[in-house]
Amino acid sequence: MGPMKPPTTLPRWRVAVVVLLTAAGAAFGLNPDFAVTQYRLKNWGASDGIPHASVSALFQASDGYLWVGTYAGGARFDGERFVPLSELTGGRIPNQSIDVIGETADGVLWFGMTTDGLYVLAPDGSVAHYGVDDGLPNPRVTMVHVDRTGVQWIGTAGGLVRAAGPWDDLRFERAMDQTIWAMLEDDEDRLFAGGETGLWTLEDDRWTRFGASERIDGAHIWDLALDAGAIWVGWRGGLSRYSSGQWRHFLPEEGLPNPVIRGLTVDSAGALWFGSAGGGVGRVLNGEVQVLTQRDGLAADVNWETITDAEGNVWISSAAGLTRISETLVQSMGSPEGLEPGLVWTLARDRDGAMWVGFNGAGVSRIDPDGGITPIGFLNRPGAGIVQTIAFKDGQPFIGTFSGVDMVSDDRLVHIEAVPDRRVRVLLPRRAGGLWVAPDHGLGILEGSDFRFVVAPGLDELIIAKIEEQPDGSLLIAAESGGIWRLTDERLERLDSGNSLFPVRDFWVSDAGRVWLATAGLFWLDDAGRPQAVGPINDLMPTQLHALATDGNGNLWVTSNFGVARIALAGLDAFARGERSAPDYRIFGDTDGMRSAEANGGHQNPYAFDERGFLWVPTTEGVAIFDTSRRDTGLAGPVEPLIERLLADGNPVLLENSVTLDAGVRRVEIEFTALRLTDPGRLRFRYRLVPGEPRWRDVDDRRVPFNGLPPGDYRFEVAASASNGDWSSPATMSFSLAPFWWQRTDVRVGALGLVGLLMLLYIRSLQARERMLEELVAARTDALESANEKLQAMARRDALTKLPNRREATRRLDELWDRGGDFYLAVLDLDHFKQLNDTLGHLAGDECLMAVGRILAENMRESGGFYARVGGEEFWAVFEVASVDATRNQLEAAAAAVARAAIPHPASVEPYVTLSTGLARRQADDRRWQDIVVRADEALYQAKDQGRNRIVEALGD
Numbered sequence: 001m002g003p004m005k006p007p008t009t010l011p012r013w014r015v016a017v018v019v020l021l022t023a024a025g026a027a028f029g030l031n032p033d034f035a036v037t038q039y040r041l042k043n044w045g046a047s048d049g050i051p052h053a054s055v056s057a058l059f060q061a062s063d064g065y066l067w068v069g070t071y072a073g074g075a076r077f078d079g080e081r082f083v084p085l086s087e088l089t090g091g092r093i094p095n096q097s098i099d100v101i102g103e104t105a106d107g108v109l110w111f112g113m114t115t116d117g118l119y120v121l122a123p124d125g126s127v128a129h130y131g132v133d134d135g136l137p138n139p140r141v142t143m144v145h146v147d148r149t150g151v152q153w154i155g156t157a158g159g160l161v162r163a164a165g166p167w168d169d170l171r172f173e174r175a176m177d178q179t180i181w182a183m184l185e186d187d188e189d190r191l192f193a194g195g196e197t198g199l200w201t202l203e204d205d206r207w208t209r210f211g212a213s214e215r216i217d218g219a220h221i222w223d224l225a226l227d228a229g230a231i232w233v234g235w236r237g238g239l240s241r242y243s244s245g246q247w248r249h250f251l252p253e254e255g256l257p258n259p260v261i262r263g264l265t266v267d268s269a270g271a272l273w274f275g276s277a278g279g280g281v282g283r284v285l286n287g288e289v290q291v292l293t294q295r296d297g298l299a300a301d302v303n304w305e306t307i308t309d310a311e312g313n314v315w316i317s318s319a320a321g322l323t324r325i326s327e328t329l330v331q332s333m334g335s336p337e338g339l340e341p342g343l344v345w346t347l348a349r350d351r352d353g354a355m356w357v358g359f360n361g362a363g364v365s366r367i368d369p370d371g372g373i374t375p376i377g378f379l380n381r382p383g384a385g386i387v388q389t390i391a392f393k394d395g396q397p398f399i400g401t402f403s404g405v406d407m408v409s410d411d412r413l414v415h416i417e418a419v420p421d422r423r424v425r426v427l428l429p430r431r432a433g434g435l436w437v438a439p440d441h442g443l444g445i446l447e448g449s450d451f452r453f454v455v456a457p458g459l460d461e462l463i464i465a466k467i468e469e470q471p472d473g474s475l476l477i478a479a480e481s482g483g484i485w486r487l488t489d490e491r492l493e494r495l496d497s498g499n500s501l502f503p504v505r506d507f508w509v510s511d512a513g514r515v516w517l518a519t520a521g522l523f524w525l526d527d528a529g530r531p532q533a534v535g536p537i538n539d540l541m542p543t544q545l546h547a548l549a550t551d552g553n554g555n556l557w558v559t560s561n562f563g564v565a566r567i568a569l570a571g572l573d574a575f576a577r578g579e580r581s582a583p584d585y586r587i588f589g590d591t592d593g594m595r596s597a598e599a600n601g602g603h604q605n606p607y608a609f610d611e612r613g614f615l616w617v618p619t620t621e622g623v624a625i626f627d628t629s630r631r632d633t634g635l636a637g638p639v640e641p642l643i644e645r646l647l648a649d650g651n652p653v654l655l656e657n658s659v660t661l662d663a664g665v666r667r668v669e670i671e672f673t674a675l676r677l678t679d680p681g682r683l684r685f686r687y688r689l690v691p692g693e694p695r696w697r698d699v700d701d702r703r704v705p706f707n708g709l710p711p712g713d714y715r716f717e718v719a720a721s722a723s724n725g726d727w728s729s730p731a732t733m734s735f736s737l738a739p740f741w742w743q744r745t746d747v748r749v750g751a752l753g754l755v756g757l758l759m760l761l762y763i764r765s766l767q768a769r770e771r772m773l774e775e776l777v778a779a780r781t782d783a784l785e786s787a788n789e790k791l792q793a794m795a796r797r798d799a800l801t802k803l804p805n806r807r808e809a810t811r812r813l814d815e816l817w818d819r820g821g822d823f824y825l826a827v828l829d830l831d832h833f834k835q836l837n838d839t840l841g842h843l844a845g846d847e848c849l850m851a852v853g854r855i856l857a858e859n860m861r862e863s864g865g866f867y868a869r870v871g872g873e874e875f876w877a878v879f880e881v882a883s884v885d886a887t888r889n890q891l892e893a894a895a896a897a898v899a900r901a902a903i904p905h906p907a908s909v910e911p912y913v914t915l916s917t918g919l920a921r922r923q924a925d926d927r928r929w930q931d932i933v934v935r936a937d938e939a940l941y942q943a944k945d946q947g948r949n950r951i952v953e954a955l956g957d
Contacts, residue, residue, distance in 0.1 A: 029268025029312030030327055036283050036290040037336035040328040040593045041297040045321035047907075049082035051075055051095060055317035058263075058305040059101035061109060064675035066309065068322060069098025074111060077322075078673040079680030081702060083644075085111070085121075087652075092127040093119045102144035104152065108167045112141025118154065120167050128168045135172035137161060145183040147191055155180035160193065160207075176200070176207045182224040186231060194221030199233060213247045216240060225264035225272060232272050234261035239274060239284070255289035257282055263306035265314060273314050273325075275303030281316050281325075292325075296336060299323045311678045326678055328593025329630065331614075334622020338373045340365055344618035345602035348390035348397075353611050356397060357623065358387025358602070364399055364408070369611075379406060379413050381421070389604040391427035393435055400424030400604075405437060405446070418451035419444070425480065425603035426464050436475075438464035438604075443477075443487075456490045465505045465603045478504040480603075484517060484525070497529045505603065508548040508556065512573045518545035522558055522565075524576050534575075536582040537565055546601045551628035552613055559599040559607065559617055563589035564624065588626070591681070596621035639674045639683060641720040641731040646670050650843045659735040663743075667843070668706045672731065674720040686727070687718040705842065711739035798869040800846060801853025809868035809876055816880060817929045824887045825929070826877040826919045827936040828856075828894075831948040833873035835907035848903050848913055849873065855901060859894045876933075884921070884955060891917055891951055914949035916940060923956050 030039060046053040050070060057069030066077040067085075073095030074085035086095050097114035104110070109121040117131035117139050132139055138158030145153045152163040153175070160176040180195040191202040192210065198218050201210040211217060220236040230243035239250040239261045252259050257279025265273050271285040280293035280301045294301045300320035307315050316323040335341035343360040350356065353369040363378030363385045378385035383402030391398050397408040404421040406413045419437055426438035434447035442460040444453045453460070463480035470476060475487040476495075480503045484495045495515065502520035509515055515525045521538035522545060523531040541560040549557040556572065558565040568584040575583045589597035598620040601607065608616045615626040646653045647669040648661050661668065674683050686696045687704055692714060704718075714737070717730035796808035804812070816823055830836075830852065837845040849869070856867040856875065865879040877894070879887045895915045903913040918939030920932045939954040946952065 029308075030271070030314065030325065031331075032269040032271055032285055034328075034331055035337055036281075036292045036325075037296055038328070038332050038593075040326045041292075042324045042326070043297070043299040043321055044082075044323075045299065048321075049075065050321060051082075051084055053321050054319050055322050056114075056304055057098050057101045057112075058307045058315055058317050058322075059103070060307060060309045061103050062107060064310065064677075066315065066677060067101050067109070068317065069101050069111065071097045071114075074098050074101065078675055078702075079677045081673070089121065089125065089127055090652075093121065100141060100144055102146065104146050104167065105150065106167075110144045112144055112154070113139070114141075115139050117141060118144075120170075122167055126168065128170075130170055130172075134170070135161070137174065142179060142181050143183060147183075148185055148189060153180075153183055153193075155183075155193075155195070160195075178207075181222055184224045184226050184231070186226055187229050192224060192231065194224050194233060194235070196220050211242065211247070213240070213242075213249075215249055216247070222260075222262045223264040223274075225266050227266045227270060227272060232264050232266075232274075234264045234274055236260050239282075250284065250289060255291075257291045257293070262304045263317070265306040265308045267308050267314055268312045273306050273308075273316075275306050275316060275318075276301075278302055281306070281323075309677050311676070313677055324677070329626070330588055330593035331625040331627075332593065332595045332622055333367070333616075333625060334595060337622075339367075339622055340375060341622075343600075343620045344623055345387055346389050346604075346606040347608040347616045347618055347623065348392065349608045349610060349616075350392050350397065351395055355608060355610060355616060356390050357618075358390050358399065359385070360387075361385045363387060363413075364390065364397075366411075374411060376408060376411055376413060379415055381415070383423070388423065388425050388602045389427045389606070391429060391435060391604070393429050398427050398435060400427045400437070404439070416446065416449075416451075418449055419446060426467055428467055428469075428604060431469055436467055438467070443467070443475075454487075454490075456487060456492045458492050459487065462492075465503070466507065466605065468507075476507060476509075478507050478517070480505070484515060495529055496525055496531055503544065505544065505546050506548045506605070508550065510569075510573055514573055514576060516548060516556075518548050518558065520544055532576065534583065537567070537585060537587075540587055541565060546599070547605060547607055547617075549605070549607050549609075549615060551609065551615060553628045555628060557607070557615055557617075557626070557628075559601055561598045561600055563587045563594070563597040564599050564617055564626070566626075588624075591679070594619060594624045599624060639676050639720045639722045640728050641672055641674050641685065641718045643716070643718065643731050643733045644671045644673055646733070646735060650841060655733070659733070661735060661737050663711065663738045663740045665737060666708060668709060668735075668737070669703055669842075670706075670716055670718075670733065671703045672718045673702050674728075676722075682722065684721045685718055686721075687716065690715045690717070709737055711737045711743055798853070800849050801856075801869045803853050803857060803875070804866055804868040806868065806870040809866075809870060809878070812866065813878065813929045816878070821880070822922050824879040824882060824884070824919065824921045825932045825936050826879075826887075826891055826917050826951075827933065827940045828875040828877060828891075828915050828917045829940055829944075830873035831914045831916055831944075832905065832908040836905050836913070839907050840904070848905075851901060851903055852898055852913070855897045856894055859890070859897055865890075884953075887919065888951065888953070891919065895949075895951070909948045916943040916948045917951040918943055919951060919953045919955070921955050 044050055050068060052070035052072035054071045055068050059067045061067060068075050068077060075082040076088060085093050093111060096116050098111050099114050100112035102110040107123045111119040117136055118141050120128040130136055136156055138156040140157040141154060142157060143155030154161050154163055157179050159174055160178060160180045161172040162175050163170045163172055165171045178195045178197055180193045182194045185191050193200045198209060199211045199216055199221055200207045216233060221233055223234040225232040230241055233240045237259050238256060241248045250256050258276035260277035261274050262277060263275040267273060271283050274282050278301055280291050280298055281303050282289055282291045292298055300318035302319040303316050305317040309315060312327060314325040333339060340359055340362040342362055344357055345360050346358040348356045355367040357365045364376045364387050366374045366376060381403045386402040387399055389400040399406045402423045405416040405419040405424055407416060420439045422440035424437060424439050426436060428436040430436050430445060434445050437444045437446050441463060442453055443464055444451055464477055465480040466478040468476045477485040477487060479485060482503055484504055484507055486493050486495055504517050504519045506518040507515055517523045522534040526532055541562045543561045545558055545560045547559045554569045556567045556569055565585055565587045571580055572583050574580050588594060596619045599617050601618045606618050610616060613628055615628050617624045645655060646659060648665045649667050653659060676683060686698050688694055688696050692709060714735055716733045719727045719730045721727045796804060798805040836848060853869060860867050868876045870876050898913060898915050905913045908914060918936040920935035920939060922932055926932060935954040939952040943950050943952040
């Protein structure tokens with residue numbers, strides 16, 4: 001066994017993935033219609049596995065992996081997991097500062113170091129190193145570039161060189177004495193270089209100055225980018241664009257957040273992104289500069305590299321980690337875009353296309369079609385700033401608030417005195433003239449300056465959330481006080497069976513006449529008026545639903561505190577008839593770009609559709625906007641998996657065509673992935689091991705452990721699936737586990753023959769010595785009974801810690817309970833144990849558990865009672881006759897002993913392993929000993945919530 005190396009050849013499927021990703025980039029790049037604040041940002045830092053928080057280099061290789069260089073080495077990233085470069089190469093590339101990463105056409109990766117020259121990593125895992133003694137002018141490598149003719153260029157702090165020859169025998173030829181930081185080729189195959197003294201171009205194999213710009217000449221140039229034939233230049237002083245012989249300079253006075261512009265990249269929509277040395281990240285689109293800073297969610301405002309990956313995401317390196325800027329299905333509109341901050345209750349669109357926004361406390365604002373925002377505010381009355389509903393009558397906006405109804409005239413609010421100053425949930429234009437108004441209880445009509453309540457028995461008892469006029473002139477009513485009702489003339493009837501529904505906020509009637517309800521879940525009414533639950537939706541949105549909206553693209557939209565669901569109308573009634581097991585649906589939340597998944601809204605259809613058919617939904621952090629015609633982002637079809645490495649008892653094994661593991665290997669771990677950087681968390685995996693586990697098993701992690709496999713030949717298969725549910729063809733790896741000599745077939749056959757011969761001789765001797773046989777049988781019987789006793793003892797012990805296991809603890813507690821009497825029970829849990837496994841590995845986790853088991857056993861040996869390991873990192877302690885003080889002292893001594901052991905834990909509340917404990921005792925009203933466990937467990941959770949590394953008691957009176 002030795003350090004893992006990548007496969008010796010690039011598998012065909014990996015090439016196919018890169019082609020697919022590249023093709024998908026244009027389809028799923030960043031939408032240029034979005035402001036920079038409306039994209040989705042995700043950050044990674046040192047705690048996520050990056051070798052160092054300062055990320056100085058970024059590069060996406062041809063196989064789809066993202067590589068990062070930091071002050072403490074490099075790492076490979078698949079979207080979920082960082083694997084250190086030093087680990088991949090067995091330490092042959094050290095954990096030193098990396099300034100630049102590149103790749104040649106044959107898949108060889110180049111790592112330019114800050115102080116240690118150039119390291120080259122071949123696809124077969126071989127490594128070569130080049131320094132000053134090999135011909136580099138300086139040990140600091142500033143740039144690597146392969147031009148279209150295949151020439152390899154290396155920039156160093158001592159000048160620019162050409163590299164020639166195979167990767168493991170490079171020769172260097174000095175090309176220019178300038179320090180070069182960036183190179184590119186334009187559409188005419190001209191080669192440009194930017195360095196510490198300006199911009200250069202290669203003409204007739206000579207480097208000459210280029211630009212004829214007073215600002216660029218002699219400037220320190222950090223990066224170059226090409227955009228539709230134009231050259232972008234990021235330099236120490238600004239950002240410039242050269243096209244058709246003309247320069248345009250972007251300086252701080254033109255909107256640049258910082259004069260030092262570093263990394264440049266052009267996204268799939270043609271927008272330029274840049275990093276700055278303290279002002280965040282900027283985007284230039286159509287000549288306009290927009291900026292993202294740490295306040296908007298960036299990891300840091302000091303940013304260096306920027307790249308666009310094959311899927312259209314923009315990646316930013318910074319002094320505090322790595323940031324991905326990605327497309328989102330949901331566009332946000334809130335305080336970063338100029339709206340009043342806070343919770344939005346309702347939305348309405350007027351006949352001129354303007355969108356009106358009602359806030360919980362900030363009144364109302366208008367968003368004009370050109371994007372201009374006009375805050376209207378609210379009148380000085382208690383509750384007048386809490387807007388529940390907005391309606392238009394003859395183009396006039398009416399606002400329902402917690403304090404009656406206001407009208408907007410010339411962007412000024414006028415209070416309607418005729419309507420009671422109570423909470424108004426419903427405003428709706430009335431076909432016969434005027435407005436329907438629901439003020440707190442009951443229903444009224446506002447005509448001009450006159451207001452009157454509608455009279456119908458029981459109507460004044462309803463708290464109305466929504467009304468809808470029907471073609472026959474009746475009103476359907478959703479009641480906040482419960483139920484769905486119909487009002488015909490002055491007669492009120494309930495349509496549901498009653499007493500079975502929570503508050504109804506909204507309803508929708510399908511083309512088939514079926515009534516769907518937004519209540520404590522999504523329901524429909526059967527022919528008898530009984531509400532029937534949509535279980536698949538309600539399980540994921542277990543709360544009061546707020547609104548139902550249908551778009552023009554065949555979808556029903558449902559809002560809730562747990563996100564927004566999109567349900568395909570096709571087949572929805574078929575689901576209600578029991579002809580389908582589940583409707584087709586998708587739930588959107590903060591992972592899809594919503595700043596808040598709490599889309600609670602208000603009353604009387606709080607959502608609105610704009611002129612494009614986009615759905616606007618209120619949330620607790622502004623507005624979420626959905627393109628109702630768009631499908632999910634991501635790759636079509638299956639995503640191909642890749643088996644990365646195999647570990648035998650924690651040691652990486654070289655992956656070759658045939659892998660044989662040494663006899664005695666107890667734990668085999670197989671790591672795999674799928675190369676997708678957009679929403680990698682949505683990928684699903686399943687695996688099987690033949691012959692060990694021949695059935696497919698779903699797995700959440702990208703690592704599968706197998707413990708205690710018997711010797712033999714195995715085939716591991718893993719398949720991946722994107723959100724569309726299609727499974728890929730499996731990636732396959734075969735390995736063998738060698739037997740010990742005494743497990744070999746020939747040895748066993750020989751041993752069996754020898755045993756047969758001995759048995760024959762033994763039987764003959766028994767015929768002559770019957771008494772000896774009886775004595776031997778008796779001895780064997782005694783030995784068997786002793787072995788059975790040992791087996792029973794082993795069945796009662798935890799194999800890892802040697803403490804009693806859950807089965808034995810349960811047996812003892814049953815006996816203790818039957819005897820009666822008082823006793824104490826504590827539940828102990830190792831703090832942040834999962835992080836210990838994730839950080840130090842499962843082997844370190846096992847060693848930690850064994851050490852804690854020994855400490856607890858020694859601790860209990862001094863006081864009686866018993867400890868047991870009942871699962872994972874959880875232990876029970878039982879004290880039969882001890883007082884509460886003695887019990888507490890015993891537990892404190894156990895926690896102190898664990899702390900004194902100083903078992904390393906880099907991600908816990910202390911730098912070592914600590915215990916959190918919940919303590920309970922038997923109470924008179926306990927019906928079973930499990931009741932004590934429940935109280936102790938609740939006390940344990942309190943200990944966790946209070947900061948861990950402590951004891952919380954739940955002893956009662």
